[in-house]
Amino acid sequence: MKIIIGTSVVMASLLILSCGQTNDKANTNSTDTSQVAKMDTTAEKTYSVELVNNKKDPSCGMPVTAGIGDTTHYENLVLGFCSTECKNEFLKNPKANIAAAEVK
Numbered sequence: 001m002k003i004i005i006g007t008s009v010v011m012a013s014l015l016i017l018s019c020g021q022t023n024d025k026a027n028t029n030s031t032d033t034s035q036v037a038k039m040d041t042t043a044e045k046t047y048s049v050e051l052v053n054n055k056k057d058p059s060c061g062m063p064v065t066a067g068i069g070d071t072t073h074y075e076n077l078v079l080g081f082c083s084t085e086c087k088n089e090f091l092k093n094p095k096a097n098i099a100a101a102e103v104k
């Protein structure tokens, strides 16, 4: 329990820090760029190509090897998408779009 509270406090502090930096234009850009780069690395590790069952993002046709931004479960499959927008697009009509996913 203490760990959870501690993590929340750290995350809240980070949020406050990043809000404060937004007003400070000179230093914000370089700091934000490094933070985005770190987040991208984490995302690639979280959504590994081996963990998804499709070869292509069914919404835009991009190969999942180019980078997976979001995933969803569909009929016992794990599908990877380049972005949440593409996932949402697929979920509007999964039956019509599943063929384009090129399931392995």
Ligand SMILES: [Zn+2]
Residues within 6 Å of the ligand: 057, 059, 060, 061, 062, 081, 082, 083, 086
């Ligand atoms: Zn896409």
